[in-house]
Amino acid sequence: MARKNKREPWEEEEEIIWVSxxxxxxxxxxxxxxxxxxxxxxxxxxxxxxxxxxxxxxxxxxxxxxxxxxxxxxxxxxxxxxxxDPEPIQAALDLLNNKHSQQSIELHKLEKMRDRVVAEGDKAINDVMALHPKADRQKLRQLARQAKKEQEGNKPPKAYREIFQYLKALKAESEA
The missing domain is CATH 1.10.60.30 (PSPTO4464-like domains)
Structure with a gap:
Protein backbone atom coordinates (compact mmCIF):
# COMPACT_ATOMS: atom_id res chain seq x y z
CA MET A 1 0.00 0.00 0.00
CA ALA A 2 1.36 3.36 -1.03
CA ARG A 3 1.70 5.96 1.62
CA LYS A 4 0.35 9.42 0.85
CA ASN A 5 2.56 12.33 1.69
CA LYS A 6 0.47 14.21 4.22
CA ARG A 7 1.67 17.36 5.87
CA GLU A 8 0.84 18.12 9.40
CA PRO A 9 -0.74 21.53 10.07
CA TRP A 10 2.24 22.65 12.18
CA GLU A 11 4.69 22.02 9.36
CA GLU A 12 4.91 25.24 7.39
CA GLU A 13 6.57 25.47 4.07
CA GLU A 14 9.25 28.12 3.83
CA GLU A 15 9.10 30.19 0.71
CA ILE A 16 12.47 30.55 -0.92
CA ILE A 17 12.87 33.47 -3.26
CA TRP A 18 15.42 32.77 -5.94
CA VAL A 19 17.14 35.77 -7.44
CA SER A 20 18.92 35.23 -10.71
CA ASP A 85 19.12 51.77 2.02
CA PRO A 86 18.84 53.54 -1.35
CA GLU A 87 15.19 54.60 -0.87
CA PRO A 88 15.82 57.81 1.15
CA ILE A 89 18.64 58.79 -1.22
CA GLN A 90 16.44 58.21 -4.29
CA ALA A 91 13.58 60.12 -2.64
CA ALA A 92 15.86 63.11 -1.97
CA LEU A 93 17.14 63.01 -5.55
CA ASP A 94 13.59 62.83 -6.94
CA LEU A 95 12.60 65.77 -4.74
CA LEU A 96 15.56 67.76 -6.05
CA ASN A 97 14.69 66.99 -9.69
CA ASN A 98 11.02 67.78 -9.11
CA LYS A 99 11.92 71.07 -7.44
CA HIS A 100 13.68 72.27 -10.59
CA SER A 101 10.81 71.29 -12.84
CA GLN A 102 8.33 72.99 -10.49
CA GLN A 103 10.35 76.19 -10.64
CA SER A 104 10.38 76.16 -14.43
CA ILE A 105 6.62 75.58 -14.48
CA GLU A 106 6.13 78.61 -12.22
CA LEU A 107 8.32 80.75 -14.48
CA HIS A 108 6.30 79.65 -17.52
CA LYS A 109 3.10 80.70 -15.73
CA LEU A 110 4.60 84.10 -15.04
CA GLU A 111 5.63 84.46 -18.68
CA LYS A 112 2.08 83.67 -19.81
CA MET A 113 0.69 86.19 -17.34
CA ARG A 114 3.13 88.82 -18.65
CA ASP A 115 2.09 88.09 -22.24
CA ARG A 116 -1.56 88.46 -21.24
CA VAL A 117 -0.88 91.77 -19.47
CA VAL A 118 0.78 93.15 -22.60
CA ALA A 119 -1.80 91.75 -25.04
CA GLU A 120 -5.06 92.21 -23.11
CA GLY A 121 -4.26 95.22 -20.95
CA ASP A 122 -6.78 96.04 -18.20
CA LYS A 123 -8.54 92.68 -18.25
CA ALA A 124 -5.31 90.80 -17.47
CA ILE A 125 -4.23 93.48 -14.99
CA ASN A 126 -7.51 92.93 -13.11
CA ASP A 127 -6.65 89.22 -12.91
CA VAL A 128 -3.23 90.08 -11.51
CA MET A 129 -4.85 92.41 -8.98
CA ALA A 130 -7.21 89.60 -7.90
CA LEU A 131 -4.24 87.30 -7.30
CA HIS A 132 -2.02 89.96 -5.73
CA PRO A 133 -4.07 92.75 -4.05
CA LYS A 134 -0.90 94.66 -3.09
CA ALA A 135 0.15 95.08 -6.73
CA ASP A 136 0.43 98.58 -8.16
CA ARG A 137 -2.23 98.81 -10.89
CA GLN A 138 -0.90 102.08 -12.29
CA LYS A 139 2.65 100.72 -12.61
CA LEU A 140 1.38 97.60 -14.41
CA ARG A 141 -0.69 99.70 -16.84
CA GLN A 142 2.26 101.97 -17.56
CA LEU A 143 4.61 99.02 -18.15
CA ALA A 144 2.04 97.31 -20.38
CA ARG A 145 1.68 100.46 -22.53
CA GLN A 146 5.46 100.81 -22.79
CA ALA A 147 5.87 97.13 -23.71
CA LYS A 148 3.24 97.47 -26.43
CA LYS A 149 5.02 100.52 -27.87
CA GLU A 150 8.34 98.67 -27.77
CA GLN A 151 6.85 95.73 -29.67
CA GLU A 152 5.28 97.98 -32.30
CA GLY A 153 8.49 99.97 -32.75
CA ASN A 154 10.76 96.87 -32.80
CA LYS A 155 12.69 98.26 -29.83
CA PRO A 156 14.46 96.22 -27.13
CA PRO A 157 11.90 94.70 -24.74
CA LYS A 158 12.87 96.63 -21.59
CA ALA A 159 9.34 97.14 -20.20
CA TYR A 160 8.42 93.60 -21.23
CA ARG A 161 11.21 92.29 -18.98
CA GLU A 162 10.25 94.71 -16.20
CA ILE A 163 6.70 93.31 -16.16
CA PHE A 164 8.11 89.81 -15.72
CA GLN A 165 10.40 90.91 -12.88
CA TYR A 166 7.51 92.76 -11.21
CA LEU A 167 5.23 89.71 -11.44
CA LYS A 168 8.04 87.52 -10.12
CA ALA A 169 8.54 89.87 -7.15
CA LEU A 170 4.78 89.83 -6.45
CA LYS A 171 4.79 86.04 -6.46
CA ALA A 172 7.78 85.89 -4.09
CA GLU A 173 6.16 88.43 -1.78
CA SER A 174 2.89 86.49 -1.62
CA GLU A 175 4.75 83.23 -0.82
CA ALA A 176 6.75 84.80 2.02
Whole structure:
Protein backbone atom coordinates (compact mmCIF):
# COMPACT_ATOMS: atom_id res chain seq x y z
CA MET A 1 0.00 0.00 0.00
CA ALA A 2 1.36 3.36 -1.03
CA ARG A 3 1.70 5.96 1.62
CA LYS A 4 0.35 9.42 0.85
CA ASN A 5 2.56 12.33 1.69
CA LYS A 6 0.47 14.21 4.22
CA ARG A 7 1.67 17.36 5.87
CA GLU A 8 0.84 18.12 9.40
CA PRO A 9 -0.74 21.53 10.07
CA TRP A 10 2.24 22.65 12.18
CA GLU A 11 4.69 22.02 9.36
CA GLU A 12 4.91 25.24 7.39
CA GLU A 13 6.57 25.47 4.07
CA GLU A 14 9.25 28.12 3.83
CA GLU A 15 9.10 30.19 0.71
CA ILE A 16 12.47 30.55 -0.92
CA ILE A 17 12.87 33.47 -3.26
CA TRP A 18 15.42 32.77 -5.94
CA VAL A 19 17.14 35.77 -7.44
CA SER A 20 18.92 35.23 -10.71
CA UNK A 21 22.45 36.44 -11.26
CA UNK A 22 21.22 38.75 -14.01
CA UNK A 23 18.72 40.37 -11.66
CA UNK A 24 21.42 40.90 -9.04
CA UNK A 25 23.60 42.54 -11.71
CA UNK A 26 20.74 44.82 -12.76
CA UNK A 27 20.22 45.85 -9.13
CA UNK A 28 23.92 46.59 -8.70
CA UNK A 29 24.01 48.61 -11.93
CA UNK A 30 20.98 50.60 -10.76
CA UNK A 31 22.79 51.40 -7.50
CA UNK A 32 25.87 52.43 -9.46
CA UNK A 33 23.76 54.73 -11.67
CA UNK A 34 22.29 56.29 -8.52
CA UNK A 35 25.85 56.82 -7.33
CA UNK A 36 26.74 58.47 -10.66
CA UNK A 37 23.84 60.88 -10.24
CA UNK A 38 25.11 61.74 -6.77
CA UNK A 39 28.63 62.35 -8.12
CA UNK A 40 27.18 64.79 -10.67
CA UNK A 41 25.70 66.97 -7.91
CA UNK A 42 27.44 69.98 -6.43
CA UNK A 43 28.89 69.54 -2.91
CA UNK A 44 26.49 72.08 -1.39
CA UNK A 45 23.48 70.17 -2.73
CA UNK A 46 25.02 66.83 -1.79
CA UNK A 47 25.39 67.96 1.83
CA UNK A 48 21.60 67.84 2.20
CA UNK A 49 21.42 64.15 1.25
CA UNK A 50 21.15 61.38 3.88
CA UNK A 51 24.52 59.69 3.27
CA UNK A 52 26.88 57.89 5.62
CA UNK A 53 30.44 59.19 5.97
CA UNK A 54 32.15 56.51 3.85
CA UNK A 55 29.79 57.06 0.95
CA UNK A 56 30.12 60.83 1.23
CA UNK A 57 33.94 60.58 1.08
CA UNK A 58 33.81 58.17 -1.87
CA UNK A 59 31.55 60.58 -3.78
CA UNK A 60 33.87 63.51 -3.01
CA UNK A 61 36.82 61.46 -4.31
CA UNK A 62 34.95 60.49 -7.48
CA UNK A 63 34.25 64.16 -8.16
CA UNK A 64 38.01 64.81 -8.15
CA UNK A 65 39.06 61.80 -10.23
CA UNK A 66 39.13 61.49 -14.00
CA UNK A 67 38.97 58.65 -16.54
CA UNK A 68 39.85 55.17 -15.23
CA UNK A 69 40.18 56.23 -11.60
CA UNK A 70 36.70 57.74 -11.77
CA UNK A 71 35.26 54.55 -13.29
CA UNK A 72 36.77 52.42 -10.52
CA UNK A 73 35.57 54.87 -7.89
CA UNK A 74 32.04 54.71 -9.32
CA UNK A 75 32.17 50.93 -8.97
CA UNK A 76 33.27 51.37 -5.36
CA UNK A 77 30.37 53.76 -4.77
CA UNK A 78 28.03 51.12 -6.21
CA UNK A 79 29.47 48.58 -3.77
CA UNK A 80 29.04 50.99 -0.84
CA UNK A 81 25.47 51.68 -1.97
CA UNK A 82 24.62 47.99 -1.47
CA UNK A 83 25.20 48.41 2.27
CA UNK A 84 22.82 51.37 2.66
CA ASP A 85 19.12 51.77 2.02
CA PRO A 86 18.84 53.54 -1.35
CA GLU A 87 15.19 54.60 -0.87
CA PRO A 88 15.82 57.81 1.15
CA ILE A 89 18.64 58.79 -1.22
CA GLN A 90 16.44 58.21 -4.29
CA ALA A 91 13.58 60.12 -2.64
CA ALA A 92 15.86 63.11 -1.97
CA LEU A 93 17.14 63.01 -5.55
CA ASP A 94 13.59 62.83 -6.94
CA LEU A 95 12.60 65.77 -4.74
CA LEU A 96 15.56 67.76 -6.05
CA ASN A 97 14.69 66.99 -9.69
CA ASN A 98 11.02 67.78 -9.11
CA LYS A 99 11.92 71.07 -7.44
CA HIS A 100 13.68 72.27 -10.59
CA SER A 101 10.81 71.29 -12.84
CA GLN A 102 8.33 72.99 -10.49
CA GLN A 103 10.35 76.19 -10.64
CA SER A 104 10.38 76.16 -14.43
CA ILE A 105 6.62 75.58 -14.48
CA GLU A 106 6.13 78.61 -12.22
CA LEU A 107 8.32 80.75 -14.48
CA HIS A 108 6.30 79.65 -17.52
CA LYS A 109 3.10 80.70 -15.73
CA LEU A 110 4.60 84.10 -15.04
CA GLU A 111 5.63 84.46 -18.68
CA LYS A 112 2.08 83.67 -19.81
CA MET A 113 0.69 86.19 -17.34
CA ARG A 114 3.13 88.82 -18.65
CA ASP A 115 2.09 88.09 -22.24
CA ARG A 116 -1.56 88.46 -21.24
CA VAL A 117 -0.88 91.77 -19.47
CA VAL A 118 0.78 93.15 -22.60
CA ALA A 119 -1.80 91.75 -25.04
CA GLU A 120 -5.06 92.21 -23.11
CA GLY A 121 -4.26 95.22 -20.95
CA ASP A 122 -6.78 96.04 -18.20
CA LYS A 123 -8.54 92.68 -18.25
CA ALA A 124 -5.31 90.80 -17.47
CA ILE A 125 -4.23 93.48 -14.99
CA ASN A 126 -7.51 92.93 -13.11
CA ASP A 127 -6.65 89.22 -12.91
CA VAL A 128 -3.23 90.08 -11.51
CA MET A 129 -4.85 92.41 -8.98
CA ALA A 130 -7.21 89.60 -7.90
CA LEU A 131 -4.24 87.30 -7.30
CA HIS A 132 -2.02 89.96 -5.73
CA PRO A 133 -4.07 92.75 -4.05
CA LYS A 134 -0.90 94.66 -3.09
CA ALA A 135 0.15 95.08 -6.73
CA ASP A 136 0.43 98.58 -8.16
CA ARG A 137 -2.23 98.81 -10.89
CA GLN A 138 -0.90 102.08 -12.29
CA LYS A 139 2.65 100.72 -12.61
CA LEU A 140 1.38 97.60 -14.41
CA ARG A 141 -0.69 99.70 -16.84
CA GLN A 142 2.26 101.97 -17.56
CA LEU A 143 4.61 99.02 -18.15
CA ALA A 144 2.04 97.31 -20.38
CA ARG A 145 1.68 100.46 -22.53
CA GLN A 146 5.46 100.81 -22.79
CA ALA A 147 5.87 97.13 -23.71
CA LYS A 148 3.24 97.47 -26.43
CA LYS A 149 5.02 100.52 -27.87
CA GLU A 150 8.34 98.67 -27.77
CA GLN A 151 6.85 95.73 -29.67
CA GLU A 152 5.28 97.98 -32.30
CA GLY A 153 8.49 99.97 -32.75
CA ASN A 154 10.76 96.87 -32.80
CA LYS A 155 12.69 98.26 -29.83
CA PRO A 156 14.46 96.22 -27.13
CA PRO A 157 11.90 94.70 -24.74
CA LYS A 158 12.87 96.63 -21.59
CA ALA A 159 9.34 97.14 -20.20
CA TYR A 160 8.42 93.60 -21.23
CA ARG A 161 11.21 92.29 -18.98
CA GLU A 162 10.25 94.71 -16.20
CA ILE A 163 6.70 93.31 -16.16
CA PHE A 164 8.11 89.81 -15.72
CA GLN A 165 10.40 90.91 -12.88
CA TYR A 166 7.51 92.76 -11.21
CA LEU A 167 5.23 89.71 -11.44
CA LYS A 168 8.04 87.52 -10.12
CA ALA A 169 8.54 89.87 -7.15
CA LEU A 170 4.78 89.83 -6.45
CA LYS A 171 4.79 86.04 -6.46
CA ALA A 172 7.78 85.89 -4.09
CA GLU A 173 6.16 88.43 -1.78
CA SER A 174 2.89 86.49 -1.62
CA GLU A 175 4.75 83.23 -0.82
CA ALA A 176 6.75 84.80 2.02
Missing amino acids: KSEMKRDMEALQKLGEELVALKPAVLAKFPLDEDLREAIADAQRFEKEARRRQLQRIGKLMRAV
